[in-house]
Amino acid sequence: MGLSSNLFVQKRSATSSLRQPKEIGHYSKTIENEFKIYDNSQLSYFYFPDSDLNKNLDLSAGIKKFKECTEDPNFDQCTLNPLLGTIKAYEQRKEKKVSADIVTFRGVMRKLISCAFDSPQYNRVELRVVSFNGQLFIKEVSEHRTTQVDHNSIEHRSYYSGYKFENLTTLSKPLSQVPRGSLEKRPKKICNNGEQFVTVVRSGVGSCKLVMGAEVDCVFDFSESGSDNLKHYAELKCTKGVSSVAEARRFERKIFKTWLQCFLVGIPRIIYGFRDDNFILKSVEEYSTHEIPVLLKTNNQQLVNACVDAVRWYGALTEWLLESIPRQEATDHMKAYRLRFENNHLKLSEIEQGDEEYEGIIEGESILSSEFKDWRKELATKESSS
Template sequence: MKSTYIPVPPSSSSFPSFKRPSILGSYGQNEQREWIEDPSSYLKTFDARNWFRQSLNKKPLDLNRGKVILKDENHSAREGITSLLEWLRRNPQTNCPDFVLFRGVLTMLMKTPYERREPWCYSVVKYRDTIYLKAEETEYARNQKDRVSPFIQKTMEWGYKFEHILSQTSDSNMDNVINTNEEYDSVYRTELEGMAIIYGAEMDAIFKSQKPEVNVEDFVEFKTSKEFQNDRNYQNFVKYKVLKWWCQSFLVGITTIVCGFRDDDGFVRRIEDFSVRDIPKLEGVTWKPNVCMGFLKNLLKTLKNDIILTPNIVYNVSFDPPGSNINTYETDLDISHVLPSWYTENTTKS
């Protein structure tokens, strides 16, 4: 098995050309993870004026209320990129993209120059001049999942609960059952240094508005974080957490992230909004946006021009920190591991 190694060099290059992302369409998934063509019932609304005038010191948000049903990550892994492929099957593109993948993959790739702990692995295949990337579960991720403590499980539920609460009015029923299998997904298109990319992303909510159409800047991202108790908490926040936040939001044109700062009992007494544009300017931030985007550009260009050359061959592309190389090799996997037959048969006929 021949392997090719791509170095992960430090970069101080200028910010690459990145076209403002546009929304091609949307779809949803219900509580059974069935594909839904009209996702409007899953699109949440955030009334910023209502929530930012609340006095949470007197009446904090209790993220323990209600029940949260977390999605089965094993099932999600088996889904691969099929939900996005279903949208593409129903909405064939006149201009063939260079890459099709999920936003989460782009986020992981962008963080790579600063990643010291979490590995990643993708199955990659070129089909009809488009390169598709599907995430694979790493041993690190499996171990992390097996070792999830009850408290960590609870913090995950709190994150979903915060999103649910803020997409309602303050006097709404906060004891509802939240099923995280339900989601609203947008499909985006952009260009990075001339490479056309189509990607899907699960979206949290839109700002309350009277406009009939949904634009890129209408979306808002919800996050939770532990309230800072010391300087170390803050340094970890700006070094690791907001790096991921910035990558996720920048990729889809989100301008505002709303964060609920919680204590260890699941109570939020402070809500703060972050301008995505200003996140890299926060005190203590050491990572650089041009390094993240420059690395993403270089990696995708290398995959497109030098690695993923043979159509219908599934490649493995992986990174295992703290190493400084990305490993790629051809596998014996059938193309159906990434692209189901119903997709390839349909696109062949079109």
């Protein structure tokens, strides 16, 4: 009988101490699903003069030309490979293994934290965890959409408007390097969801150290070559304008989730675009990530303790994972687990030999690439002989 463990979502850790996030690497992803390690070619720069709000910018314009890059059944959108490649490059430079207990993406950790506030119906958690070389690697299982997209639906237009807002407010280079003609063509630029710039950050909660990959929407002011740029990054969001108490409550729940996204990896600034019912951009507001808990505490009784609660649950779930899953330093030993959100608890269960996923994970490259496993073996040999 393999290992099995449950964690109920009411559990909270006594600790609410967080480690200061630090950027240790980055990579770019192209529209052709190519990954470029330590490359910032997909990094965008925020630029949106107030006068542009007078242009009645349509956030649904160009929706039929939208390039959907996440539906390729032959490409795993949740792959850890570029994150592992960035860690390998970092370790080659430092000549030692990165100090971490858990390696994953920010989106995975956000989903796990959201289990304390959402039901499984609205927060699908289908993860695989591998214990290898003293660390836990957590990967989401890809879910391919099977239904046809209705381009005229409010849901799809809302989804698209986020990408359109990014196109309208960012540049591919700093403003001083952008020709005037390119600025004027921004409203006609075709949107896609394939290009990404991803930061790789070392962070932590309590005694647990994490390395997480997180997509970055843009640089707010300027970037510094060869240094930690976390303090310059910003998160872009787009939502319907607030004109009633009910809409204000809805927005507060949204900005709480955005805060969760940003605090995990230390992104200090959030920029919201507000649209009307016709998807015309009406205003743009900037928020400081560290001020959001105060904002919520002042305005919404239901969310008074939500931010501290989220951190304590974050501490509890990472403690549980580290206590439940054995971690051996050996590079020839791997164990795999399923992690799911069911009813009111997280359920961890070991994937044993004979399971249909076992070979692909343990012997294959479903979670960890052969390149990364070979590198860790090489590094372990170097460290033991030095």
